[in-house]
Amino acid sequence: MKPMRLIIVAVGGQGNLLASKVLGEAALMADIPVRMSEIHGMAQRGGVVESALVFGDAQSTIISDGEADVLVGFEPSETLRALNKCSARTTVITNMAPLPPFTVAIGKGIYPDLENITALIEAKTHRLIAFDAAEQARAAGNIMSLNIVLLGALCRTELLPLKADTVREAIRTRTKQAFVEANLKAFDLGFQAAAD
Amino acid sequence: MHKLLTDQPGQRMLMLGNEAIARGALEAGVAFAATYPGTPSSEISLNLFQVARETELYFEYSTNEKVALEVAAAAANSGVRAMCMMKHVGVNVAADALMTLAYVGTRAGLVIVSADDPFMFSSQNEQDNRYYGKLSGLPVLEPSSVAEAKEMVPYAFDLSEQLNEPVILRTTTRINHSTAVVDLGALKQPQPRGHFDKDPFNFVTVPAVSRQLHVRLLENIARAEALSTTSPYNFETGEGGWGIICNGVSYAYTVDAIRDLEIEDRTRVLRIGFSHPMPRNQLKAFLTACEKVLVVEEGEPYMEEAVKAIAQEEGLTLPIRGKADELFSRLYEFDPAMVRQVIAHFFGIQHDLPAVPDLSDVPEVPPRPPTLCAGCSHRATFYAVKKATEGLDVIHPSDIGCYTLGFLPPLSMGDFVICMGASTGSAGGFAQATDQKVVSFIGDSTFFHSGIPGLINAVFNRHNITLIILDNRTTAMTGHQPNPGVDMNELNLDGYGQIDIEPLVKALGVAHVTTIKPYNLKKSIAAIREAVQFEGVSVVIAKEKCTLYAKALKQLHGKAFQITTRCRNHRDCINDLGCPAFFLEGDQVHIDPDICTGCAVCAQVCPEHAITPLKAKP
Structure with missing residues (x-):
């Protein structure tokens, strides 16, 4: 199977590692080869969390610059920061609800203009799917399900070698029981959002 | 039941590299494990710590890597399979034990995991610990994948017993923190009790014995080389x-x-x-x-x-x-x-690099540097030290932990950081060689790890220093592992002692010792000022539980604060403290009530007393 390379970027606390785990478990269920790696350094203290997932026939667990087939960003400025992982072939899915870095929040940095972010990504990649995933997560009943909203959007693109139902099954059996209902709703809302 | 105790050989499971190493140890029947936490090795220990509560495995967080290796070496030489894990720089701490342990060897399998960190994702250097194999003469194994990491651990134990030598399993962050599918093997029942058979002419390394043992080590290296050539790895x-x-x-x-x-x-x-x-x-x-x-x-x-x-x-x-x-x-x-x-x-093959898009027109994305958490008591202590030493030319040697981040503005507290414990040793050197004042910082776990000898040195050699011990009651940076000062009852674990830092420091002969509650700025500043003025060695213990740890223990009950209309926009709160709970809306500073922990430090800094507790969370 030809390798499919996915990068997920997020801010610490947005649930990147759980999203990656759900995809990894879904791949295991479907018997799709998968290797993943994570960089979380001091994420609990406000940093960036980056996951790489490589599906198919490859041994590497990381993804070089320009080699991501898909980039999923949980935060718009982080999606922009990860553009070096993309090429003209890359599909980008991003949440558009900003979480400004602390430096910006206290007036010591400038947050990039949201319209400029989407224009830049559109110009440099194959396709951009951008929407307010935080709003969808709230609609699903739990803002913490933002990660699952984006997984829904990702599955809608059919770029992963995983069926949406397999990912739903992974959510059902591999995430905390108390959140399964909200997570499944979040997944479907994200799935629909990407179709529009 | 812990996931790693799943006794279903042949089952496939998604695992982090560090989980795979822990599982490999359980499949090897590891009965004894000791560590000092350090990224990227920490999850190996965390998993074994949890497993130990359900099985006969003995696990301990030792005070430092050298002690961990000594503890494990004694167990292994009593016939109990033992593992000892640490980050790469931890092996430097353990190296004194390691070098002569190679002469003495081991009876039961002893595996030492060295987790190296190329690129220094969370380390102060990127030393290559394969050279420790060459330096000590011990075998080194290196996995290429998560699945192989698990397979290699039982092999390492067998190899150790075949050669009667400890074996080094050397990983890199990209193995430790990758996730992949592994096939479970059978769990092996640990044999937790051994017996030490006295044999002083093999175990007591006086020169006459060591001259013989070095001969044996060279013979073992030759045997290991033959095994290396036929190894499936x-x-x-x-x-x-x-x-x-x-x-x-x-x-x-x-x-x-x-x-x-x-x-x-x-x-x-x-x-x-x-x-x-x-x-x-x-x-x-x-x-x-x-x-x-x-x-x-x-x-x-x-x-x-x-x-x-x-x-x-x-x-x-x-x-x-x-x-x-x-x-x-x-x-x-x-x-x-x-x-x-x-x-x-x-x-000489024609190959084009992937086409990375031209990013020259992408604006600079504001960075997200790690910062001290909202409500972190280190921020309060650093602020108090700054106020207490205003006008003085002060050097701040610091140490390894969350508080290393204090070197960043606006706190700017941290001038010299090299390794665990160096804040105490280097402080004495700065005091002796300069006319500058020295106020150094060390965390509680780091103090127990290797800060104590430096402090004793300062007392003996009469250095003029102030040491601030940032006692946040846990090993915060690596994920809240216990240290000798931790109250283990709070974790519902019995059978542990507890060491109180203040009497310990007094017993070391420090003449001026005070303990402060860092959230009380006025008293803290006064106590630090007094300590700094003291001629000789003074110690200030800033005692306040890490907010994340307190939250995990459900002990965080502070009410969030707000900025009232009395605010005159001095912005001392933002400019001097830089707590991540602040944000600007237009020109007005606000406090995010979901992030604020209610430590009240900003309320004491505000010149207009404009920061007050919220009545209830909105």
Whole structure:
């Protein structure tokens, strides 16, 4: 199977590692080869969390610059920061609800203009799917399900070698029981959002 | 039941590299484990700590890596299979024990995990610990994948018992923190009790004994070299005259590159997983079959030097390259495209790098540097030290922990950081060699780890220093592991002692010791000022539980604060404290009530007293 390379970027606390785990478990269920790696350094203290997932026939667990087939960003400025992982072939899915870095929040940095972010990504990649995933997560009943909203959007693109139902099954059996209902709703809302 | 205790051989499970190593240890029947936490090794210990509560495995967080290795070495020499894990720089701390333990050897299997950190994702250097194998004479194993990491641990235990020597399992962050599918093997029942059979002429390393033991170590290295040559972890694939020798994650990148470049028919690969001693006979045969050889290894040219030496001794003159300006760097991590590009360049294959888009018009994205958490007591202590020493020329040696972040503005507290415990030793040197004032910082766990000898040194040599012990009641940076000062009852764990820092420091002969509650700024500033004015060694213990730890223990009950209309926009709160709970809306500073922990430090800093508690969370 030809390798499919996915990068997920997020801010610490947005649930990147759980999203990656759900995809990894879904791949295991479907018997799709998968290797993943994570960089979380001091994420609990406000940093960036980056996951790489490589599906198919490859041994590497990381993804070089320009080699991501898909980039999923949980935060718009982080999606922009990860553009070096993309090429003209890359599909980008991003949440558009900003979480400004602390430096910006206290007036010591400038947050990039949201319209400029989407224009830049559109110009440099194959396709951009951008929407307010935080709003969808709230609609699903739990803002913490933002990660699952984006997984829904990702599955809608059919770029992963995983069926949406397999990912739903992974959510059902591999995430905390108390959140399964909200997570499944979040997944479907994200799935629909990407179709529009 | 803990996930790693799933007794279903053949079942496939998604695991983090560090979980796979812990599982491998359980499949080897590990009965004794000791560690000092350190990224990227920490999850190995965390999992064994949890497993130990359900099984006969003995696990301990030791005060430092040297103690951990000594504890594990004694268990192994009593016939109990033992493992000891640490980050790469931890091996420096354990090195004194390690070097002579290699002479003494071991009875039951003893595996030492060294988790190296190329690129320094969370470390102060990127030293290559394969050289510890060469320096000590001990075997070194290096996995290339998560699944192999699990398989290698039982092999390492068997090898250790075959050679009667400890075995070093050397990983890199990219193994520790990768996740993949592993096949579960059978769990092995641990044998937790042993007996130490006295044998002083093998265990007591006086010179006359050690002269004999060094002979035996050299014999063991020769035996290990023979095992290295026949080891399944040193294997050859492919055919042709182009040779690649690689190890660890570089093997994964090499395999992918060979496939992408379509040079399978011309390339043979020697994967080294048993890297000390290097497999001499196997290398000789490999080199003889090649026209030219590229060595692909992160870090130092450890294999490259060994391969070149063997080629010289065997009279082989083929080109062997690895580290060079136009090939591989000794710096940082490798990545698949870089390895592919260098392989293509070395063997003269046309290859275009992936087309990275032109990003010159992308505006600079504001960084997200790690910061001290909202409500972190270190921020309060740093602020208090700054106020207490205003107008003085002060050097602030600091140490390894969350508080290292205090070196960043606006606190700017941290001038010299090299290794665990160095804040106490270096403080004395600065005080002696300069006319500057010295106020140094160390955390509670780091103080127990290696700060105490430096403090004793300062007392004995009469250095004029103030040491601030940032006692946040846990080992916060690596994920709240216990240390000797922790109240283990709060974790519902019994059978532990507890060491109180204040009487300990007094017993060391420090004449001026005070304990402060850092959230009370006025009293803290006064106490620190008094300590700094004291001639000689003074210690201030800033005692307040890490907010994240308190939250995890459900002990965080503070009410969030708000900024009222009395605010005159002095912005001392933002400019002097920089707590991440603040944000600007237009020109007005606000406090995010979901982030604020109610520590009230900003309320004491505000010149207008404009910051007050919220009545209730909105």
